[in-house]
Amino acid sequence: MTNSTQVRHFLTLMDLDPLELKAVIARATELKRMHHAKQRHTPLEQRTLAMIFEKSSTRTRVSFEAGMAQLGGTSLFLSPRDTQLGRGEPIEDTARVLSRMVDGVMMRTFDHADLETFARHSSVPVINGLTDRCHPCQLLADMQTYAEHRGAIDGKTVTWVGDGNNMCNSYINAARQFDFDLRIACPEGFEPPPDMLALGGNRCRIVRDPQCAVDGADLVVTDTWISMGQEEDKARREQAFAQYTVDRTLLERASPDVLLLHCLPAYRGKEVTAEVLDAPDSAVWDEAENRLHAQKALLEFLLG
Numbered sequence: 625m626t627n628s629t630q631v632r633h634f635l636t637l638m639d640l641d642p643l644e645l646k647a648v649i650a651r652a653t654e655l656k657r658m659h660h661a662k663q664r665h666t667p668l669e670q671r672t673l674a675m676i677f678e679k680s681s682t683r684t685r686v687s688f689e690a691g692m693a694q695l696g697g698t699s700l701f702l703s704p705r706d707t708q709l710g711r712g713e714p715i716e717d718t719a720r721v722l723s724r725m726v727d728g729v730m731m732r733t734f735d736h737a738d739l740e741t742f743a744r745h746s747s748v749p750v751i752n753g754l755t756d757r758c759h760p761c762q763l764l765a766d767m768q769t770y771a772e773h774r775g776a777i778d779g780k781t782v783t784w785v786g787d788g789n790n791m792c793n794s795y796i797n798a799a800r801q802f803d804f805d806l807r808i809a810c811p812e813g814f815e816p817p818p819d820m821l822a823l824g825g826n827r828c829r830i831v832r833d834p835q836c837a838v839d840g841a842d843l844v845v846t847d848t849w850i851s852m853g854q855e856e857d858k859a860r861r862e863q864a865f866a867q868y869t870v871d872r873t874l875l876e877r878a879s880p881d882v883l884l885l886h887c888l889p890a891y892r893g894k895e896v897t898a899e900v901l902d903a904p905d906s907a908v909w910d911e912a913e914n915r916l917h918a919q920k921a922l923l924e925f926l927l928g
């Protein structure tokens with residue numbers, strides 16, 4: 625039996641419609657202004673968010689934990705090491721039990737199907753804090769950051785340079801939801817999965833050569849070549865991606881007012897040079913901060 629008929633989840637960017645996504649992002653900018661003005665805003669008093677982390681995290685954990693506290697609620701950090709999930713209690717049972725005790729669940733895990741199973745058996749909203757397939761919370765922050773720095777993204781050209789990974793997949797979803805063109809520059813064998821690319825429709829295409837892919841781009845985005853869980857493939861990946869570093873020469877091919885985003889953590893000298901990461905056309909620190917504001921807006925939307 626599933627409990628999920630009424631409840632809204634945020635497993636991918638496709639779970640909200642474009643108008644809802646725009647509203648959440650506009651609200652995030654408003655919550656940011658209120659936070660900077662030290663305005664108290666506690667609509668989630670008495671609410672609890674459980675956070676299941678099966679992978680490491682700095683930004684996601686801190687932004688959800690601080691966000692819940694600022695909204696007047698509380699959060700619980702749960703790792704498989706300390707819970708029965710790690711000893712084999714089924715995901716379905718864990719979802720049913722947590723649903724009886726908390727008001728929302730954020731989950732960071734490997735297999736996206738596990739997150740979907742959890743959501744099917746949860747009677748409270750479930751938020752994807754990153755799976756091997758996608759990272760939609762990061763896209764809320766990225767879209768907020770682009771809007772704050774450069775205005776509307778619809779009709780713009782976005783170039784993804786690097787691995788066709790979870791972040792790339794969420795950019796494919798974003799191309800649909802926010803109506804921009806996405807060029808993906810990745811080496812052969814590192815493309816996003818075909819079903820993801822198909823979802824992007826005519827909004828997305830693979831452009832092998834990073835130089836051509838970045839030509840005239842309004843936004844350039846990259847991410848680590850070695851995602852969590854791929855550590856054993858490090859040597860092969862570093863070799864495959866050697867021509868895909870985002871450096872000043874590459875960025876000079878983009879639009880003069882290009883913005884650079886990176887979800888972080890960054891590996892300077894690998895997918896991005898230190899010079900580019902710390903330059904004025906990089907908005908990565910604002911992007912990291914916006915995780916806090918964007919997720920507070922999402923929590924208000926789902927739990928409020």
Ligand code: CP
Binds near residue numbers: 683685754887888
């Ligand atoms: N960008 C991001 O999700 O960072 P963490 O892995 O530190 O949460």
Ligand code: NVA
Binds near residue numbers: 754789790847851888
């Ligand atoms: N692609 C990276 C993103 C980290 C936030 C990973 O999955 O490790």
